[in-house]
Amino acid sequence: ITMKQCFFAVDLGATSGRTILGTFTSNGLEMEEVNRFPNRLIETGGHFYWDIYELYRHIIEGLKKAARMEDVEITSIGIDTWGVDFVCVGRDGAFLRLPYSYRDPHTAGGPDAFFTRVPRKSVYEWTGIQVMNFNSLFQMDTLRRNHDSAWEAADKLLFMPDALSYMLTGEMVTEYTIASTAQLVNARTRRLEDSLLRELGLTQAHFGRFVYPGEKVGVLTPEVQRMTGLGAVPVIAVAGHDTASAVAAVPAMNRNFAYLSSGTWSLMGVEADVPVINKETENLNFTNEGGVENTIRLLKNICGMWLLERCRASWEETSYPELIAEANACEPFRSLINPDDPLFANPSDMEQAIKTYCSDHRQSIPGTRGQIVRCIFESLALRYRQVLDNLRSLSPRPIEALHVIGGGSRNDLLNQWTANAVGIPVIAGPSEATGIGNVMIQALAAGTAKDIASMRQLINRSIPLKTFLPEDAEVWDAAYLHFKQLTANNS
Ligand code: LFR
Numbered sequence: 001i002t003m004k005q006c007f008f009a010v011d012l013g014a015t016s017g018r019t020i021l022g023t024f025t026s027n028g029l030e031m032e033e034v035n036r037f038p039n040r041l042i043e044t045g046g047h048f049y050w051d052i053y054e055l056y057r058h059i060i061e062g063l064k065k066a067a068r069m070e071d072v073e074i075t076s077i078g079i080d081t082w083g084v085d086f087v088c089v090g091r092d093g094a095f096l097r098l099p100y101s102y103r104d105p106h107t108a109g110g111p112d113a114f115f116t117r118v119p120r121k122s123v124y125e126w127t128g129i130q131v132m133n134f135n136s137l138f139q140m141d142t143l144r145r146n147h148d149s150a151w152e153a154a155d156k157l158l159f160m161p162d163a164l165s166y167m168l169t170g171e172m173v174t175e176y177t178i179a180s181t182a183q184l185v186n187a188r189t190r191r192l193e194d195s196l197l198r199e200l201g202l203t204q205a206h207f208g209r210f211v212y213p214g215e216k217v218g219v220l221t222p223e224v225q226r227m228t229g230l231g232a233v234p235v236i237a238v239a240g241h242d243t244a245s246a247v248a249a250v251p252a253m254n255r256n257f258a259y260l261s262s263g264t265w266s267l268m269g270v271e272a273d274v275p276v277i278n279k280e281t282e283n284l285n286f287t288n289e290g291g292v293e294n295t296i297r298l299l300k301n302i303c304g305m306w307l308l309e310r311c312r313a314s315w316e317e318t319s320y321p322e323l324i325a326e327a328n329a330c331e332p333f334r335s336l337i338n339p340d341d342p343l344f345a346n347p348s349d350m351e352q353a354i355k356t357y358c359s360d361h362r363q364s365i366p367g368t369r370g371q372i373v374r375c376i377f378e379s380l381a382l383r384y385r386q387v388l389d390n391l392r393s394l395s396p397r398p399i400e401a402l403h404v405i406g407g408g409s410r411n412d413l414l415n416q417w418t419a420n421a422v423g424i425p426v427i428a429g430p431s432e433a434t435g436i437g438n439v440m441i442q443a444l445a446a447g448t449a450k451d452i453a454s455m456r457q458l459i460n461r462s463i464p465l466k467t468f469l470p471e472d473a474e475v476w477d478a479a480y481l482h483f484k485q486l487t488a489n490n491s
Helices: 052-067 111-115 120-127 136-146 149-153 162-169 176-178 192-198 222-230 242-248 279-283 306-313 320-328 350-359 367-396 413-422 431-444 452-462 473-486
Strands: 004-011 017-023 028-038 043-046 047-049 072-081 086-089 156-159 174-176 209-211 214-221 234-236 257-262 265-272 288-289 296-303 401-403 427-429 466-468
Touching: 004 052, 004 242, 004 431, 017 052, 017 214, 028 052, 028 431, 028 452, 043 209, 047 086, 052 162, 052 222, 052 466, 072 162, 072 242, 072 431, 086 136, 086 149, 086 162, 111 136, 120 192, 136 149, 156 162, 156 174, 156 279, 156 296, 156 431, 162 174, 162 176, 162 192, 162 214, 162 367, 174 176, 176 209, 192 214, 214 242, 234 427, 242 257, 242 265, 242 306, 257 473, 265 367, 279 431, 296 367, 306 367, 320 401, 320 413, 350 367, 367 413, 401 413, 413 427, 413 466, 431 452
Parallel strands: 004 072, 072 234, 174 209, 257 401, 401 427
Antiparallel strands: 004 017, 017 028, 043 047, 086 156, 214 234, 257 265, 265 296, 288 296, 427 466
Protein backbone atom coordinates (compact mmCIF):
# COMPACT_ATOMS: atom_id res chain seq x y z
CA ILE A 1 0.00 0.00 0.00
CA THR A 2 1.23 3.52 -0.66
CA MET A 3 0.82 5.72 2.38
CA LYS A 4 -0.62 9.22 2.01
CA GLN A 5 1.69 11.92 3.34
CA CYS A 6 -0.60 13.96 5.58
CA PHE A 7 -0.14 17.12 7.58
CA PHE A 8 -2.11 17.28 10.81
CA ALA A 9 -3.44 20.78 11.50
CA VAL A 10 -4.87 21.84 14.84
CA ASP A 11 -6.92 25.01 14.44
CA LEU A 12 -8.43 26.54 17.55
CA GLY A 13 -10.79 29.50 17.47
CA ALA A 14 -12.49 31.30 20.32
CA THR A 15 -15.77 29.49 19.61
CA SER A 16 -14.72 26.10 18.26
CA GLY A 17 -11.70 24.01 17.43
CA ARG A 18 -10.97 21.34 14.87
CA THR A 19 -8.21 19.03 13.69
CA ILE A 20 -7.75 18.43 10.00
CA LEU A 21 -5.60 16.23 7.78
CA GLY A 22 -4.24 17.99 4.72
CA THR A 23 -2.85 16.04 1.76
CA PHE A 24 -1.38 17.19 -1.53
CA THR A 25 -2.69 15.05 -4.39
CA SER A 26 -2.75 15.40 -8.16
CA ASN A 27 -6.05 17.29 -7.68
CA GLY A 28 -4.41 19.87 -5.46
CA LEU A 29 -4.89 20.13 -1.73
CA GLU A 30 -7.39 17.86 0.01
CA MET A 31 -8.59 18.60 3.52
CA GLU A 32 -10.32 16.07 5.74
CA GLU A 33 -11.71 17.00 9.15
CA VAL A 34 -10.72 14.59 11.92
CA ASN A 35 -12.61 16.05 14.88
CA ARG A 36 -14.42 19.24 15.82
CA PHE A 37 -15.26 20.48 19.30
CA PRO A 38 -16.57 23.57 21.05
CA ASN A 39 -14.31 25.99 22.88
CA ARG A 40 -16.09 27.85 25.63
CA LEU A 41 -15.32 30.64 28.01
CA ILE A 42 -15.32 29.51 31.61
CA GLU A 43 -16.58 32.10 34.06
CA THR A 44 -15.67 31.74 37.72
CA GLY A 45 -14.68 34.02 40.56
CA GLY A 46 -15.29 37.12 38.48
CA HIS A 47 -12.94 36.00 35.70
CA PHE A 48 -13.06 34.30 32.30
CA TYR A 49 -10.70 31.43 31.46
CA TRP A 50 -9.95 28.92 28.70
CA ASP A 51 -9.73 25.23 29.51
CA ILE A 52 -6.41 24.40 27.89
CA TYR A 53 -6.47 20.84 29.29
CA GLU A 54 -9.78 20.17 27.56
CA LEU A 55 -8.37 21.53 24.29
CA TYR A 56 -5.33 19.29 24.70
CA ARG A 57 -7.60 16.28 25.31
CA HIS A 58 -9.43 16.96 22.05
CA ILE A 59 -6.12 17.23 20.20
CA ILE A 60 -5.01 13.88 21.63
CA GLU A 61 -8.37 12.37 20.55
CA GLY A 62 -7.83 13.75 17.05
CA LEU A 63 -4.28 12.36 16.87
CA LYS A 64 -5.49 8.96 18.07
CA LYS A 65 -8.18 8.89 15.42
CA ALA A 66 -5.72 9.90 12.69
CA ALA A 67 -3.22 7.28 13.86
CA ARG A 68 -5.84 4.58 13.31
CA MET A 69 -6.72 5.71 9.77
CA GLU A 70 -5.61 3.38 7.01
CA ASP A 71 -2.99 4.53 4.50
CA VAL A 72 -2.33 7.71 6.47
CA GLU A 73 1.15 8.71 7.50
CA ILE A 74 1.40 11.89 9.54
CA THR A 75 4.41 13.87 8.33
CA SER A 76 4.07 16.59 10.94
CA ILE A 77 1.71 18.46 13.24
CA GLY A 78 1.06 22.21 13.45
CA ILE A 79 -1.06 24.26 15.86
CA ASP A 80 -2.67 27.66 15.35
CA THR A 81 -5.00 29.50 17.73
CA TRP A 82 -6.61 32.86 18.39
CA GLY A 83 -4.23 35.60 19.49
CA VAL A 84 -2.94 37.32 22.63
CA ASP A 85 -3.73 34.77 25.40
CA PHE A 86 -0.95 32.98 27.27
CA VAL A 87 -0.15 30.55 30.08
CA CYS A 88 2.10 31.19 33.08
CA VAL A 89 4.50 28.28 33.58
CA GLY A 90 6.23 27.54 36.87
CA ARG A 91 9.88 26.64 37.49
CA ASP A 92 8.97 22.95 37.45
CA GLY A 93 7.40 23.26 34.00
CA ALA A 94 3.78 23.01 35.22
CA PHE A 95 1.02 25.40 34.20
CA LEU A 96 0.19 27.68 37.10
CA ARG A 97 -3.44 28.44 36.27
CA LEU A 98 -5.79 28.17 33.33
CA PRO A 99 -5.08 31.02 30.92
CA TYR A 100 -7.26 34.09 31.21
CA SER A 101 -9.46 34.80 28.22
CA TYR A 102 -9.02 38.03 26.34
CA ARG A 103 -12.74 38.63 27.01
CA ASP A 104 -11.99 39.01 30.74
CA PRO A 105 -12.84 42.57 31.74
CA HIS A 106 -9.81 42.86 34.06
CA THR A 107 -7.86 44.72 31.37
CA ALA A 108 -10.36 47.61 31.13
CA GLY A 109 -8.29 50.77 31.46
CA GLY A 110 -5.10 48.72 31.04
CA PRO A 111 -3.67 50.68 28.11
CA ASP A 112 -4.04 54.06 29.85
CA ALA A 113 -2.43 52.71 33.00
CA PHE A 114 0.52 51.48 30.96
CA PHE A 115 0.82 54.71 28.96
CA THR A 116 1.41 56.70 32.15
CA ARG A 117 4.79 54.94 32.25
CA VAL A 118 5.59 54.46 28.56
CA PRO A 119 4.11 56.91 26.04
CA ARG A 120 1.51 55.44 23.73
CA LYS A 121 3.43 56.87 20.80
CA SER A 122 6.59 54.89 21.67
CA VAL A 123 4.66 51.68 22.14
CA TYR A 124 3.03 52.12 18.75
CA GLU A 125 6.25 53.15 17.06
CA TRP A 126 8.05 50.04 18.26
CA THR A 127 5.31 47.49 17.77
CA GLY A 128 2.93 48.95 15.16
CA ILE A 129 0.21 47.03 16.99
CA GLN A 130 -3.28 48.50 17.39
CA VAL A 131 -4.09 49.37 20.97
CA MET A 132 -6.71 46.99 22.32
CA ASN A 133 -7.30 46.35 26.02
CA PHE A 134 -6.71 42.65 25.66
CA ASN A 135 -3.26 42.70 24.01
CA SER A 136 -0.93 40.48 26.06
CA LEU A 137 1.12 43.56 26.96
CA PHE A 138 -1.84 44.99 28.87
CA GLN A 139 -2.98 41.62 30.20
CA MET A 140 0.49 41.07 31.63
CA ASP A 141 0.71 44.56 33.05
CA THR A 142 -2.70 44.07 34.69
CA LEU A 143 -1.52 40.83 36.32
CA ARG A 144 1.64 42.60 37.46
CA ARG A 145 -0.31 45.49 39.02
CA ASN A 146 -2.74 43.08 40.70
CA HIS A 147 0.08 40.96 42.17
CA ASP A 148 -1.51 37.96 40.50
CA SER A 149 -0.11 34.82 42.13
CA ALA A 150 0.42 32.88 38.87
CA TRP A 151 2.17 35.88 37.35
CA GLU A 152 4.45 36.31 40.35
CA ALA A 153 5.46 32.65 40.29
CA ALA A 154 5.89 32.45 36.52
CA ASP A 155 9.23 31.35 35.18
CA LYS A 156 8.05 31.24 31.55
CA LEU A 157 5.16 32.67 29.54
CA LEU A 158 3.80 30.64 26.65
CA PHE A 159 1.28 31.90 24.11
CA MET A 160 -1.61 29.52 23.41
CA PRO A 161 -0.25 27.64 20.35
CA ASP A 162 3.19 27.44 21.95
CA ALA A 163 1.70 26.16 25.22
CA LEU A 164 -0.08 23.36 23.35
CA SER A 165 3.06 22.49 21.34
CA TYR A 166 4.85 22.31 24.67
CA MET A 167 2.25 19.86 26.00
CA LEU A 168 2.90 17.68 22.95
CA THR A 169 6.70 17.95 22.79
CA GLY A 170 8.03 19.24 26.10
CA GLU A 171 9.82 22.02 24.15
CA MET A 172 9.15 25.70 24.79
CA VAL A 173 9.15 28.14 21.89
CA THR A 174 7.84 31.63 21.19
CA GLU A 175 6.58 31.75 17.64
CA TYR A 176 6.86 35.08 15.86
CA THR A 177 3.32 35.59 14.43
CA ILE A 178 1.55 34.80 17.70
CA ALA A 179 4.08 36.85 19.68
CA SER A 180 3.40 39.81 17.40
CA THR A 181 -0.22 39.89 18.62
CA ALA A 182 1.09 40.40 22.16
CA GLN A 183 2.32 43.93 21.35
CA LEU A 184 5.74 42.87 22.68
CA VAL A 185 7.50 42.39 19.33
CA ASN A 186 9.40 45.16 17.58
CA ALA A 187 7.89 45.24 14.09
CA ARG A 188 11.24 46.05 12.45
CA THR A 189 13.69 43.82 14.32
CA ARG A 190 11.01 41.08 14.54
CA ARG A 191 12.20 40.18 18.04
CA LEU A 192 10.79 40.76 21.52
CA GLU A 193 11.35 44.41 22.45
CA ASP A 194 13.51 44.74 25.59
CA SER A 195 12.19 48.20 26.47
CA LEU A 196 8.71 46.75 26.81
CA LEU A 197 9.77 43.57 28.59
CA ARG A 198 11.63 45.66 31.15
CA GLU A 199 8.45 47.58 32.06
CA LEU A 200 6.78 44.28 32.85
CA GLY A 201 9.73 43.08 34.91
CA LEU A 202 10.54 40.46 32.27
CA THR A 203 13.60 39.42 30.28
CA GLN A 204 13.99 37.32 27.14
CA ALA A 205 14.59 34.36 29.47
CA HIS A 206 10.89 34.40 30.41
CA PHE A 207 10.08 33.17 26.92
CA GLY A 208 10.77 30.03 24.93
CA ARG A 209 13.26 29.90 22.05
CA PHE A 210 12.15 32.47 19.44
CA VAL A 211 11.14 30.81 16.16
CA TYR A 212 9.60 31.78 12.81
CA PRO A 213 6.88 29.92 10.88
CA GLY A 214 8.22 26.63 9.51
CA GLU A 215 10.77 25.92 12.26
CA LYS A 216 10.60 22.64 14.15
CA VAL A 217 9.50 22.76 17.80
CA GLY A 218 10.36 19.15 18.68
CA VAL A 219 8.84 15.68 18.43
CA LEU A 220 5.96 14.05 20.33
CA THR A 221 6.94 13.05 23.86
CA PRO A 222 6.97 9.33 24.75
CA GLU A 223 3.83 10.01 26.80
CA VAL A 224 1.93 11.44 23.83
CA GLN A 225 3.27 8.66 21.58
CA ARG A 226 1.91 6.07 23.98
CA MET A 227 -1.49 7.75 24.25
CA THR A 228 -1.96 8.27 20.52
CA GLY A 229 -0.19 5.30 18.98
CA LEU A 230 1.95 7.61 16.86
CA GLY A 231 5.75 7.63 16.62
CA ALA A 232 8.15 10.52 17.20
CA VAL A 233 6.25 12.82 14.82
CA PRO A 234 7.66 16.36 14.56
CA VAL A 235 5.62 19.37 15.66
CA ILE A 236 6.23 22.39 13.43
CA ALA A 237 5.76 25.99 14.54
CA VAL A 238 3.35 27.10 11.82
CA ALA A 239 1.97 30.58 11.75
CA GLY A 240 0.72 30.08 15.31
CA HIS A 241 -1.70 32.99 15.01
CA ASP A 242 -4.87 31.77 13.30
CA THR A 243 -5.25 34.99 11.33
CA ALA A 244 -1.69 34.71 9.99
CA SER A 245 -2.45 31.17 8.83
CA ALA A 246 -5.71 32.32 7.23
CA VAL A 247 -4.04 35.17 5.36
CA ALA A 248 -1.39 32.78 4.04
CA ALA A 249 -4.24 30.83 2.40
CA VAL A 250 -5.90 33.74 0.57
CA PRO A 251 -6.35 32.27 -2.93
CA ALA A 252 -5.15 35.39 -4.73
CA MET A 253 -3.42 35.30 -8.10
CA ASN A 254 -1.73 38.69 -7.58
CA ARG A 255 -1.17 40.95 -4.58
CA ASN A 256 -3.67 43.75 -5.28
CA PHE A 257 -6.24 42.52 -2.80
CA ALA A 258 -7.61 43.12 0.64
CA TYR A 259 -8.74 40.22 2.81
CA LEU A 260 -11.44 39.75 5.35
CA SER A 261 -10.85 36.80 7.64
CA SER A 262 -14.35 36.16 8.90
CA GLY A 263 -14.90 34.22 12.11
CA THR A 264 -15.63 35.27 15.67
CA TRP A 265 -13.69 38.37 14.63
CA SER A 266 -13.61 40.00 11.22
CA LEU A 267 -10.01 40.87 10.42
CA MET A 268 -9.74 43.20 7.47
CA GLY A 269 -6.45 44.22 5.94
CA VAL A 270 -3.79 43.98 3.29
CA GLU A 271 -0.44 42.27 3.04
CA ALA A 272 2.56 44.59 3.24
CA ASP A 273 6.29 43.91 2.79
CA VAL A 274 7.35 46.23 5.61
CA PRO A 275 5.53 47.65 8.63
CA VAL A 276 3.34 50.68 7.89
CA ILE A 277 3.72 52.75 11.05
CA ASN A 278 2.82 56.43 10.77
CA LYS A 279 0.51 59.08 12.25
CA GLU A 280 -2.38 57.94 10.12
CA THR A 281 -2.14 54.24 11.03
CA GLU A 282 -1.71 55.25 14.66
CA ASN A 283 -4.79 57.49 14.64
CA LEU A 284 -6.89 54.93 12.81
CA ASN A 285 -5.49 52.27 15.15
CA PHE A 286 -4.39 49.84 12.44
CA THR A 287 -2.18 46.95 13.40
CA ASN A 288 1.00 45.51 11.87
CA GLU A 289 0.97 41.85 12.83
CA GLY A 290 3.65 39.41 11.73
CA GLY A 291 2.86 37.28 8.70
CA VAL A 292 4.43 34.40 6.82
CA GLU A 293 7.46 34.86 4.54
CA ASN A 294 8.41 38.13 6.26
CA THR A 295 5.17 39.85 5.33
CA ILE A 296 3.27 42.21 7.61
CA ARG A 297 -0.49 41.95 8.08
CA LEU A 298 -1.69 45.54 8.07
CA LEU A 299 -5.21 45.09 9.40
CA LYS A 300 -7.92 46.09 11.77
CA ASN A 301 -10.03 44.01 14.16
CA ILE A 302 -13.75 44.34 13.58
CA CYS A 303 -16.19 42.67 15.90
CA GLY A 304 -17.49 39.89 13.62
CA MET A 305 -19.72 36.83 13.99
CA TRP A 306 -19.32 37.14 17.75
CA LEU A 307 -22.42 39.37 17.60
CA LEU A 308 -24.46 36.59 16.03
CA GLU A 309 -22.78 33.70 17.86
CA ARG A 310 -23.80 35.27 21.15
CA CYS A 311 -27.40 35.81 20.05
CA ARG A 312 -27.57 32.27 18.68
CA ALA A 313 -26.51 30.87 22.03
CA SER A 314 -29.81 32.15 23.45
CA TRP A 315 -31.79 31.01 20.38
CA GLU A 316 -31.19 27.29 20.92
CA GLU A 317 -28.40 27.41 18.32
CA THR A 318 -30.91 27.79 15.44
CA SER A 319 -29.10 26.95 12.19
CA TYR A 320 -27.35 29.70 10.23
CA PRO A 321 -29.31 29.08 6.98
CA GLU A 322 -32.55 29.54 8.93
CA LEU A 323 -31.39 32.78 10.55
CA ILE A 324 -30.05 34.09 7.23
CA ALA A 325 -33.40 33.40 5.55
CA GLU A 326 -35.26 35.22 8.33
CA ALA A 327 -32.94 38.23 7.97
CA ASN A 328 -33.39 38.32 4.22
CA ALA A 329 -37.16 38.58 4.62
CA CYS A 330 -36.98 41.71 6.81
CA GLU A 331 -37.19 45.38 5.95
CA PRO A 332 -33.77 46.80 4.95
CA PHE A 333 -31.80 49.30 7.09
CA ARG A 334 -34.40 49.49 9.84
CA SER A 335 -31.71 49.82 12.53
CA LEU A 336 -27.91 49.92 12.52
CA ILE A 337 -25.24 49.41 15.17
CA ASN A 338 -21.55 50.14 15.43
CA PRO A 339 -20.25 46.55 15.71
CA ASP A 340 -17.17 47.81 17.57
CA ASP A 341 -19.03 49.63 20.32
CA PRO A 342 -17.65 48.50 23.73
CA LEU A 343 -21.21 47.51 24.62
CA PHE A 344 -20.76 44.39 22.50
CA ALA A 345 -17.39 43.25 23.86
CA ASN A 346 -18.80 40.69 26.33
CA PRO A 347 -22.38 41.47 27.34
CA SER A 348 -24.32 38.93 29.37
CA ASP A 349 -27.19 39.28 26.86
CA MET A 350 -26.18 40.22 23.30
CA GLU A 351 -29.71 40.57 21.96
CA GLN A 352 -30.52 43.03 24.73
CA ALA A 353 -27.25 44.92 24.13
CA ILE A 354 -28.21 45.41 20.47
CA LYS A 355 -31.68 46.65 21.46
CA THR A 356 -30.18 49.01 24.01
CA TYR A 357 -27.79 50.42 21.41
CA CYS A 358 -30.66 51.05 18.98
CA SER A 359 -32.79 52.71 21.62
CA ASP A 360 -29.85 54.85 22.86
CA HIS A 361 -29.35 56.02 19.27
CA ARG A 362 -33.07 56.75 18.72
CA GLN A 363 -33.63 54.05 16.12
CA SER A 364 -36.32 51.41 15.68
CA ILE A 365 -35.65 48.60 18.13
CA PRO A 366 -35.32 45.24 16.38
CA GLY A 367 -38.00 42.96 17.73
CA THR A 368 -37.76 39.70 15.80
CA ARG A 369 -34.78 37.39 15.35
CA GLY A 370 -34.74 38.24 11.65
CA GLN A 371 -34.55 41.96 12.44
CA ILE A 372 -31.67 41.41 14.84
CA VAL A 373 -29.72 39.33 12.33
CA ARG A 374 -30.43 41.81 9.54
CA CYS A 375 -29.22 44.65 11.75
CA ILE A 376 -25.98 42.72 12.48
CA PHE A 377 -25.26 41.86 8.83
CA GLU A 378 -26.06 45.31 7.41
CA SER A 379 -24.01 47.00 10.11
CA LEU A 380 -21.06 44.68 9.50
CA ALA A 381 -21.17 45.29 5.74
CA LEU A 382 -21.14 49.06 6.33
CA ARG A 383 -18.33 48.79 8.86
CA TYR A 384 -16.35 46.79 6.28
CA ARG A 385 -16.78 49.67 3.85
CA GLN A 386 -15.54 52.16 6.43
CA VAL A 387 -12.42 50.13 7.22
CA LEU A 388 -11.75 49.38 3.55
CA ASP A 389 -11.95 53.11 2.75
CA ASN A 390 -9.25 53.72 5.34
CA LEU A 391 -7.18 50.82 4.04
CA ARG A 392 -7.18 52.22 0.54
CA SER A 393 -5.22 55.26 1.71
CA LEU A 394 -2.82 53.21 3.85
CA SER A 395 -2.17 50.29 1.53
CA PRO A 396 1.07 50.18 -0.46
CA ARG A 397 -0.87 48.59 -3.36
CA PRO A 398 -4.19 49.23 -5.12
CA ILE A 399 -7.09 47.15 -3.82
CA GLU A 400 -8.96 45.50 -6.67
CA ALA A 401 -10.85 42.73 -4.90
CA LEU A 402 -11.84 41.69 -1.40
CA HIS A 403 -11.12 38.06 -0.49
CA VAL A 404 -13.44 36.82 2.25
CA ILE A 405 -12.05 33.70 3.94
CA GLY A 406 -12.94 31.67 7.02
CA GLY A 407 -16.25 30.27 8.27
CA GLY A 408 -18.10 33.54 7.62
CA SER A 409 -17.32 33.25 3.90
CA ARG A 410 -20.10 30.64 3.64
CA ASN A 411 -22.70 33.37 4.26
CA ASP A 412 -23.86 34.29 0.72
CA LEU A 413 -26.20 37.01 1.96
CA LEU A 414 -23.50 38.81 3.91
CA ASN A 415 -21.06 38.35 1.02
CA GLN A 416 -23.49 40.05 -1.37
CA TRP A 417 -24.16 42.89 1.06
CA THR A 418 -20.44 43.28 1.63
CA ALA A 419 -19.90 43.58 -2.13
CA ASN A 420 -22.73 46.13 -2.31
CA ALA A 421 -21.22 48.14 0.51
CA VAL A 422 -17.57 48.11 -0.58
CA GLY A 423 -18.19 48.49 -4.32
CA ILE A 424 -15.57 45.97 -5.51
CA PRO A 425 -15.88 42.24 -6.23
CA VAL A 426 -15.97 39.96 -3.21
CA ILE A 427 -14.36 36.56 -3.71
CA ALA A 428 -15.53 34.09 -1.06
CA GLY A 429 -13.59 31.05 0.14
CA PRO A 430 -11.96 28.93 1.32
CA SER A 431 -13.96 28.65 4.54
CA GLU A 432 -11.20 26.52 6.10
CA ALA A 433 -8.47 29.05 5.24
CA THR A 434 -6.93 28.85 8.69
CA GLY A 435 -6.45 25.09 8.55
CA ILE A 436 -5.17 25.34 4.98
CA GLY A 437 -2.61 28.00 5.93
CA ASN A 438 -1.49 25.79 8.78
CA VAL A 439 -0.97 22.86 6.37
CA MET A 440 0.81 25.13 3.87
CA ILE A 441 3.52 26.09 6.35
CA GLN A 442 4.04 22.45 7.28
CA ALA A 443 4.35 21.59 3.57
CA LEU A 444 6.96 24.34 3.15
CA ALA A 445 8.88 22.97 6.13
CA ALA A 446 8.76 19.45 4.65
CA GLY A 447 9.92 20.69 1.26
CA THR A 448 6.65 19.55 -0.38
CA ALA A 449 5.95 23.10 -1.51
CA LYS A 450 8.11 25.93 -2.84
CA ASP A 451 6.53 29.17 -1.65
CA ILE A 452 3.30 30.83 -0.55
CA ALA A 453 2.54 32.38 -3.95
CA SER A 454 2.54 29.02 -5.73
CA MET A 455 0.43 27.45 -3.01
CA ARG A 456 -2.11 30.29 -3.25
CA GLN A 457 -2.46 29.47 -6.93
CA LEU A 458 -2.87 25.81 -6.13
CA ILE A 459 -5.67 26.62 -3.65
CA ASN A 460 -7.30 28.85 -6.25
CA ARG A 461 -7.37 25.88 -8.61
CA SER A 462 -8.42 23.22 -6.13
CA ILE A 463 -11.13 24.94 -4.08
CA PRO A 464 -14.39 26.28 -5.53
CA LEU A 465 -14.65 30.04 -4.93
CA LYS A 466 -17.71 32.27 -5.35
CA THR A 467 -17.61 35.82 -6.71
CA PHE A 468 -20.13 38.51 -5.69
CA LEU A 469 -20.38 41.68 -7.76
CA PRO A 470 -21.62 44.97 -6.25
CA GLU A 471 -25.30 45.87 -6.74
CA ASP A 472 -27.71 48.57 -5.51
CA ALA A 473 -24.97 51.19 -5.09
CA GLU A 474 -27.35 54.09 -4.39
CA VAL A 475 -29.20 52.42 -1.54
CA TRP A 476 -25.96 51.36 0.09
CA ASP A 477 -24.36 54.79 -0.34
CA ALA A 478 -27.32 56.33 1.47
CA ALA A 479 -27.13 53.78 4.27
CA TYR A 480 -23.40 54.39 4.59
CA LEU A 481 -23.97 58.11 5.20
CA HIS A 482 -26.29 57.21 8.04
CA PHE A 483 -23.77 54.70 9.42
CA LYS A 484 -20.99 57.30 9.34
CA GLN A 485 -23.06 59.72 11.42
CA LEU A 486 -23.78 56.97 13.91
CA THR A 487 -20.11 56.14 14.33
CA ALA A 488 -18.73 59.68 13.97
CA ASN A 489 -16.62 59.54 17.12
CA ASN A 490 -14.94 56.15 16.68
CA SER A 491 -12.03 55.05 14.53
C1 LFR B 1 -9.05 35.79 15.49
C2 LFR B 1 -8.08 36.42 16.47
C3 LFR B 1 -7.73 37.82 16.10
C4 LFR B 1 -7.30 38.34 17.45
C5 LFR B 1 -8.40 37.80 18.29
C6 LFR B 1 -8.13 37.72 19.75
O1 LFR B 1 -9.36 34.49 15.89
O2 LFR B 1 -6.90 35.67 16.57
O3 LFR B 1 -6.76 37.96 15.11
O4 LFR B 1 -7.18 39.73 17.51
O5 LFR B 1 -8.66 36.51 17.74
O6 LFR B 1 -7.08 36.87 20.01
